[in-house]
Amino acid sequence: MKNYFCAATILAALVAVAFTLRPTRNTSDYDIVSFGRLPVLVNGRVKPVDTVARTSLLLMQGRQRVTSPNGETLTPGEWMLEMLYRPAVADTLQVFEIVHPDLLALLNLTTTDGAGGKRFSIHQLHKGLQELERQSKLADEVESAVRTPFQRATLQLRDAVVLYQRLQTTVTSVDEVPLLPRLAELEKILPTLKDPKTSPDGPKLLELSRTLGSLDQLAYFRPIPPADPASALWRTVGAAWNESLVSGKVDLAARAWAALGRGWLDHQPETFNRAVATYRAELDRSYASVMSRSAVETRFNSSQPFYTSMALYVAAFLFGVISWLKWQDSLSRSALGLLAIAFSLATLGILARMWLESRPPVTNLYSSALFVGWGAVALCIFLEYFYRNAVGSVAGGLVGFATLLIAHHLSLGGDTLEMMRAVLDSNFWLATHVVTVTVGYSATFLAGFLGLIYILRGLFTRSLDEKSAAALSRMLYGTICFATFFSFVGTVLGGIWADQSWGRFWGWDPKENGALLIVAWNSIILHARWGGLVKARGLAVLSLFGNIVTAWSWFGVNMLGVGLHSYGFMDSAFWWLIAFVISQVAIMALAGIPLSKWRSFSNQGR
Amino acid sequence: MKSFFLELRDFFVSLKLTVALIAFGMLLVFAATLDQVNLGIWAVQEKYFRSFVVYTQAGGLTVPIFPGGYVVGGLLLINLVAAHVYRFTFKWKKVGILLTHAGLILLLVGELLSGLWQEDSHLRLSEGQTKNYIESYRHNELALIETTDATFDDVVAVPETLLAKKTSVQHPKLPFRMVTKTYYPNSVLQVRPANAPASEATAGFGVRTLAAPQPITYKPNETNSPSAFVEFVTTEGSLGTYLVSTQFVEPQTFTYAGRTWKIVFRTQRDYQPFAVSLVKFTFDRYPGTDIPKNFSSRVKLKSPDGRDDREALIYMNNPLRYAGLTFYQAGFERDERTTVLQVVRNPSWLLPYVACGLMTLGLLIQFGIHLAGFVGKRRPANVTPTPAPAATK
Numbered sequence: 001m002k003n004y005f006c007a008a009t010i011l012a013a014l015v016a017v018a019f020t021l022r023p024t025r026n027t028s029d030y031d032i033v034s035f036g037r038l039p040v041l042v043n044g045r046v047k048p049v050d051t052v053a054r055t056s057l058l059l060m061q062g063r064q065r066v067t068s069p070n071g072e073t074l075t076p077g078e079w080m081l082e083m084l085y086r087p088a089v090a091d092t093l094q095v096f097e098i099v100h101p102d103l104l105a106l107l108n109l110t111t112t113d114g115a116g117g118k119r120f121s122i123h124q125l126h127k128g129l130q131e132l133e134r135q136s137k138l139a140d141e142v143e144s145a146v147r148t149p150f151q152r153a154t155l156q157l158r159d160a161v162v163l164y165q166r167l168q169t170t171v172t173s174v175d176e177v178p179l180l181p182r183l184a185e186l187e188k189i190l191p192t193l194k195d196p197k198t199s200p201d202g203p204k205l206l207e208l209s210r211t212l213g214s215l216d217q218l219a220y221f222r223p224i225p226p227a228d229p230a231s232a233l234w235r236t237v238g239a240a241w242n243e244s245l246v247s248g249k250v251d252l253a254a255r256a257w258a259a260l261g262r263g264w265l266d267h268q269p270e271t272f273n274r275a276v277a278t279y280r281a282e283l284d285r286s287y288a289s290v291m292s293r294s295a296v297e298t299r300f301n302s303s304q305p306f307y308t309s310m311a312l313y314v315a316a317f318l319f320g321v322i323s324w325l326k327w328q329d330s331l332s333r334s335a336l337g338l339l340a341i342a343f344s345l346a347t348l349g350i351l352a353r354m355w356l357e358s359r360p361p362v363t364n365l366y367s368s369a370l371f372v373g374w375g376a377v378a379l380c381i382f383l384e385y386f387y388r389n390a391v392g393s394v395a396g397g398l399v400g401f402a403t404l405l406i407a408h409h410l411s412l413g414g415d416t417l418e419m420m421r422a423v424l425d426s427n428f429w430l431a432t433h434v435v436t437v438t439v440g441y442s443a444t445f446l447a448g449f450l451g452l453i454y455i456l457r458g459l460f461t462r463s464l465d466e467k468s469a470a471a472l473s474r475m476l477y478g479t480i481c482f483a484t485f486f487s488f489v490g491t492v493l494g495g496i497w498a499d500q501s502w503g504r505f506w507g508w509d510p511k512e513n514g515a516l517l518i519v520a521w522n523s524i525i526l527h528a529r530w531g532g533l534v535k536a537r538g539l540a541v542l543s544l545f546g547n548i549v550t551a552w553s554w555f556g557v558n559m560l561g562v563g564l565h566s567y568g569f570m571d572s573a574f575w576w577l578i579a580f581v582i583s584q585v586a587i588m589a590l591a592g593i594p595l596s597k598w599r600s601f602s603n604q605g606r
Numbered sequence: 607m608k609s610f611f612l613e614l615r616d617f618f619v620s621l622k623l624t625v626a627l628i629a630f631g632m633l634l635v636f637a638a639t640l641d642q643v644n645l646g647i648w649a650v651q652e653k654y655f656r657s658f659v660v661y662t663q664a665g666g667l668t669v670p671i672f673p674g675g676y677v678v679g680g681l682l683l684i685n686l687v688a689a690h691v692y693r694f695t696f697k698w699k700k701v702g703i704l705l706t707h708a709g710l711i712l713l714l715v716g717e718l719l720s721g722l723w724q725e726d727s728h729l730r731l732s733e734g735q736t737k738n739y740i741e742s743y744r745h746n747e748l749a750l751i752e753t754t755d756a757t758f759d760d761v762v763a764v765p766e767t768l769l770a771k772k773t774s775v776q777h778p779k780l781p782f783r784m785v786t787k788t789y790y791p792n793s794v795l796q797v798r799p800a801n802a803p804a805s806e807a808t809a810g811f812g813v814r815t816l817a818a819p820q821p822i823t824y825k826p827n828e829t830n831s832p833s834a835f836v837e838f839v840t841t842e843g844s845l846g847t848y849l850v851s852t853q854f855v856e857p858q859t860f861t862y863a864g865r866t867w868k869i870v871f872r873t874q875r876d877y878q879p880f881a882v883s884l885v886k887f888t889f890d891r892y893p894g895t896d897i898p899k900n901f902s903s904r905v906k907l908k909s910p911d912g913r914d915d916r917e918a919l920i921y922m923n924n925p926l927r928y929a930g931l932t933f934y935q936a937g938f939e940r941d942e943r944t945t946v947l948q949v950v951r952n953p954s955w956l957l958p959y960v961a962c963g964l965m966t967l968g969l970l971i972q973f974g975i976h977l978a979g980f981v982g983k984r985r986p987a988n989v990t991p992t993p994a995p996a997a998t999k
Contacts, residue, residue: 041893043892043895044891044895044897045892232892232893233893234893386980419892419895419897419899474980478977478980481976482973484969484973485969485970485973488966488969489969492958492966495958495962496959499958500923500924500925501922501934502934502936502948503932503934503950504726504950505716505720505958506717506958508635508638508639508647509647510639510642513635513636513638514639516635517632517635517636520628520632520635521632523628524625524628524629524632527621527625527628528621528625530621531620531622531624531625533622533625560639560640560643
């Protein structure tokens, strides 16, 4: 019976995972999936247009799905097509999330106007845009660390509106006259056009060239690949057509983007699909590597492995906790199985990201969150394999879930596969220093969570008997040794990198200090234990404080906004950090309750 | 009496002291990190780490509040050495710990030495320009350049610290004394309004320029612009009082006894036995963005003896090491034709590498022993199928 239960759980999880990984299918006559794979250049990276749509939507409204006013659901690809070719329709879609009450009041909106009480269309914002611009200018002058929540909300909305407007002026007209018919006309006369200046269409062409010029200026992404596949000089639609005016030759990519737009605008799925297919065949031939990356990335986008992982981590956590109270064997085995599946899926996701970027796993704050979780869960599986007491599954589920949640919030800032700034552009150091130091974070956090489990389980349940307490304590000690080693080696490698690129091994920069604090704290724990200054409970409390030290060094120092490492700047998370610190201190205080009052230990006395 | 020494010994070798000192160190580092927002990185290092005591200002009083980096680091060093000397017994099991702590001692000593010996300067070069000196980041000098002989300049440079102390300077090469009357560590220059009180300066630019003192700035992106009023005095009387400032681009000139001097207040120079010229500065961006991809400077090195005459490429993560100096790509000017190289002299740069190598090896051995013991102990238990809990159900 027990084995059946375990097998059934794991099978169900596997089926669920397989379901998310299946290839995406079109939901209408339009081949949106193929459209989503078309490569474009944004922020220095060639990515599928599907990614652009998803990251833009995340930035504007914190989710990837769009619901039209009459209740239909649009995929990110469909929304992008509306934005590019039918801006008037797109303008009625409610894709701006506004929650700050003062900002709503400023724009003369109430929660009843918005979808879900918080999402509004650009149409609804229209009257307030001037005031928004004025408020943003005021907020811009304030240093980012001291901005009020209202000012932050204002700037966030302003950025979203700018992104929205630039998307709309990427491939279609920036003025009143529709561009697509004019381009069709141009395509017809181009073969016979000798000199635009002397042609009878001269004035019209000059006007068109001006429109294309401003399109080139305002475009958000560059969809026209360079003639030489090795070159990085992708062009905008406007620039490509303007070049055609001079050379007399129509650019294939520019023609494709116009043709599929006509299909979409005239509700002609066949025209649309043919344009996409022809263009894709051309790309498959000359840009095979770009297209294979694009295919993997869109698949990665639609399967969202980290969300599935997150759900499985929660399940593993719950199964593990319940196993301490009831059905110990079957539940703890299921928990380990679920944890392993979630972990494999997260590994797959991280590997896909590494392949797409051709980079080691950690390149920015987002990927550090993924990797901290990954490392901690790997350790948990190792611990669980040896101890079989569900502690590894519970801790792994908790840390895995928490770090993926953090990652989710970090992903709202835009595309998480960003290009590396000059000083970071070194795969060797990213692979050694950054990875090691991140594993150090993982292990220190894991030790903290094991300490948390020790305290909460001992205090509030009767399940922490002498044997499990001793085992948990040993796990904790081993994890701290591991954490000390990795955070030390990571910090040292950072020093060597700093010596190579800035001319000093150690410069007391905030991020360096943060790493040093982690090493110092771990060595305090070890010395306190070796010196007999703390026993099992003390060890748990000290490692809980390690959570605070690590959170400070991971996020806190970025909030100071000073130093050479402040590339991962973020300010909105400040209150979350404070809340986290308070919660940890509270639990440390709880641990001060005399052991005789702990439910697990008073139980033994009886 | 003996018991006092025993107590002292027990105090210095105790693990409690180790834990307390690391905790003190953590507090120091934490406070120093927070204070960087106010003081900037240089002042923080002086205040917290390169000091014996950290002082704070409370109501106009300077109050010591915390032991500084030298005290905490020094005591930790004593504690470490004492504990090892006292408890030293060689066992293979202890090799890891020994190595780790030996490395740590070396690391602490290395940090002390680099604090004492390391010199940071910079070299600012426009394309085609050649320089045979590097310039200090924070120190200035008042250069008196005798140009009487057209074929060479004879330079006497007075460090800013002497100006700040208002010391009277007499140099064998100069037929006059230099007296600093007023010194501002940071200032702005303005055109002297007509109704302003008479200037302290009696000659040169200072007659028509007003120097307004400013508070010293610690911000990393701002520099202090000191100014001073200096008088040149001979046995026959004063040659005039001049306003000197790092903000004057042009030199001021004066003549005495048929000899001519230029006065320039400038960043302190350190002349080198070789010359560096900038061939080309390159700034690559990712296409379609302003995200920097790489900065690089192609420079030419030339020594007067002709032994070195070659080009080198300096870019991010790839400095040039030459003649005991290391040149790093540090910045550039807006026209993207002028590069700023950071130049570091640190004779003890190798120490941290050795120290960290030792510590890494030590930790690896120590925790490796733990891990091997742990896995070894666990293995047999795993051989027996299904642990006890299932059986009790």
